[in-house]
Amino acid sequence: MSFSFQVLSQDPNSRARCGKLTTAHGEILTPVFMPVGTQGTVKTLSRRELLEVGSQIILGNTYHLYLRPGEELLRQAGGLHGFAAWPKPILTDSGGYQVFSLAALRQIYDNGVRFQSHIDGSRHEFTPESVIRTQRALGSDFMMVLDECAPHASTREYVEKSLQLTTAWAKRCLHAWQNSEGWYGHEQTLFAITQGGTFADLRQRSTEELLQLEFPGYAIGGLAVGEPKPAMLEMLELSTALLPQHKPRYLMGVGKPEDLVQAVNLGVDMFDCVIPTRNGRKGQVFTMQGPLNLRNARFKDDFTPIEAACDCYACRTYSRAYLRHLFYAQEILALRMASLHNIRFYHRLMASMRAAIQRSAFAEWQVEFWKEYRIADAKQGQRNLVIQAESF
Numbered sequence: 001m002s003f004s005f006q007v008l009s010q011d012p013n014s015r016a017r018c019g020k021l022t023t024a025h026g027e028i029l030t031p032v033f034m035p036v037g038t039q040g041t042v043k044t045l046s047r048r049e050l051l052e053v054g055s056q057i058i059l060g061n062t063y064h065l066y067l068r069p070g071e072e073l074l075r076q077a078g079g080l081h082g083f084a085a086w087p088k089p090i091l092t093d094s095g096g097y098q099v100f101s102l103a104a105l106r107q108i109y110d111n112g113v114r115f116q117s118h119i120d121g122s123r124h125e126f127t128p129e130s131v132i133r134t135q136r137a138l139g140s141d142f143m144m145v146l147d148e149c150a151p152h153a154s155t156r157e158y159v160e161k162s163l164q165l166t167t168a169w170a171k172r173c174l175h176a177w178q179n180s181e182g183w184y185g186h187e188q189t190l191f192a193i194t195q196g197g198t199f200a201d202l203r204q205r206s207t208e209e210l211l212q213l214e215f216p217g218y219a220i221g222g223l224a225v226g227e228p229k230p231a232m233l234e235m236l237e238l239s240t241a242l243l244p245q246h247k248p249r250y251l252m253g254v255g256k257p258e259d260l261v262q263a264v265n266l267g268v269d270m271f272d273c274v275i276p277t278r279n280g281r282k283g284q285v286f287t288m289q290g291p292l293n294l295r296n297a298r299f300k301d302d303f304t305p306i307e308a309a310c311d312c313y314a315c316r317t318y319s320r321a322y323l324r325h326l327f328y329a330q331e332i333l334a335l336r337m338a339s340l341h342n343i344r345f346y347h348r349l350m351a352s353m354r355a356a357i358q359r360s361a362f363a364e365w366q367v368e369f370w371k372e373y374r375i376a377d378a379k380q381g382q383r384n385l386v387i388q389a390e391s392f
Contacts, residue, residue: 003141003189003216005248011362015240015267018357021248023141024186025081025089028056030248030269031353033260033346034091035277038064040084043277044336045343047085053312053344054351057088057141059272062134063095067117067124071137079139079184091142091272093252094131094173097149097221108148110165128172132180132190139184144219145173147193152226159197166195167209174213191250193221198231200238207242218243219250220268224259233262240267257286257349258375261366264353276342281335283327286345290374292320294338299324312344313337 002022009018021028035042035050038061042050050058060080069083077083080090096113106115112127128146135143146169150162170192177190192215196203210218220239223232236251243249248269254260255273263271276286283295287307292299294306305315306323314323314337326334356365 003187005217005246007245009358009360011357012360013363014265016264016353016357016362017267017269018354019248019269021089021269023089023189025087025141026056028089029354031260031264031350032056032270033255033350034059034270034272035343035346036061036272036274037084038274039068040065040080042339042343043281044332044339045277049313049340050343051088053340054347055088055343058086058090060084060090060092060138060140061095061098062092062131062138062144063098063126065092065138066095066134067119071134074137074139075183079137081139081184089141090138092135092138092140092144094135094144094146095126096131096144096146097253108165110168112146112169128169129176132173132176136180136182136188139182139186139188141186141188142217143177143188143190145170145190145192147195147221149222149225150195150197152197154197156199156202159195159199159202162197163195163202163206166193166206170210170213170215174215189216191215191217191219191248193219193252194239195222196235197222198227198235200235203235203238204242207239211242211244215247217248217250219252219270221252223251224254232259233266236263236266236268243267255346257291257346258373260346260349261353261369264357265362265366276346277339280338280340280342283324283334283338285338286342288345288349288369289372294320294324294334295327296324306338306341307345310341310344310348312341314341 004022005019007017007019019030034057035055037058040060042058074083106113112125114125116123131146147166148162150159182188192210194206194210196206223235250270251263251268253273255275260271283293285292285294285306299320302320307315323334323337356362
């Protein structure tokens with residue numbers, strides 16, 4: 001089955017749209033949130049649980065899976081789908097972000113990046129061609145090009161050099177993809193990644209250069225890396241205005257619920273982030289009234305579910321008081337149930353937005369969302385920040 005993307009509905013009062021991605025492993029309705037399974041698993045959750053809460057696609061990480069278990073074992077297993085027993089689509093990022101985050105352990109040069117493993121200190125090299133080869137071994141439905149994500153507060157000169165490198169690597173990745181075949185008999189699609197930091201002209205230049213290469217899809221990279229929220233939204237608004245209407249748009253690594261709503265409003269189709277599972281393991285759960293910290297004393301004798309409107313197993317079965325007890329008793333079930341609920345919350349949020357877009361009522365949906373959703377400021381305890389959708 002060939003890859004395709006179709007816009008099904010367009011909201012008349014925003015850039016928000018609903019679409020359908022078709023892959024060899026099934027269809028994906030967009031906008032979609034993709035749970036992160038760095039090591040080929042979404043932490044603490046089983047395949048059955050992910051399917052039950054509505055996951056349409058999961059992520060894997062090329063850097064981590066290249067180091068462990070390695071390409072050869074993955075080939076023997078039939079790729080990541082076979083190895084992880086995951087029947088639906090998979091997206092793998094190139095591993096570039098993980099390599100570049102190891103500042104003391106890597107060296108960037110024109111051909112690629114040399115780095116030391118964070119596991120055992122062994123030395124390795126990623127090139128545009130090698131990350132395509134590794135992702136061929138993984139067998140992911142969506143592959144990402146190797147790029148350089150410039151750190152926040154980098155100088156304009158650095159960001160411009162990084163942009164040039166990213167474009168050059170994208171060309172090489174595209175050539176490697178077009179001149180190689182998959183291992184497992186299904187089509188693999190390649191996305192480019194735009195960069196440019198928070199410099200509007202560089203962000204535009206990156207996007208326009210990559211558009212000339214005619215990739216099947218485009219990701220927006222280099223955001224949510226420490227820049228102020230208004231700057232992120234400005235770059236996102238610029239990027240989605242430039243990206244083609246008929247191709248999918250993927251915002252990498254951005255995943256707070258309020259960020260998802262704003263990005264969908266601006267026309268983004270795909271999202272991933274570790275927040276729902278990472279924060280869940282620390283006791284933070286998300287509801288339509290805002291996030292809660294189950295470790296707080298006020299939940300000690302609260303025998304209501306995490307969220308009454310939620311249909312996940314955790315909410316159907318356990319109380320806030322019980323889950324709080326499990327966190328303090330350091331029981332693994334607490335981490336699992338909070339993660340399970342959070343993934344279900346994210347899928348419910350995306351489904352609600354899709355339904356509103358299909359009704360041509362996304363503007364009204366946003367107003368109601370911001371009336372209910374409270375973003376607690378961790379530094380100021382009880383102070384709540386309410387953001388009106390029409391301010392963006």
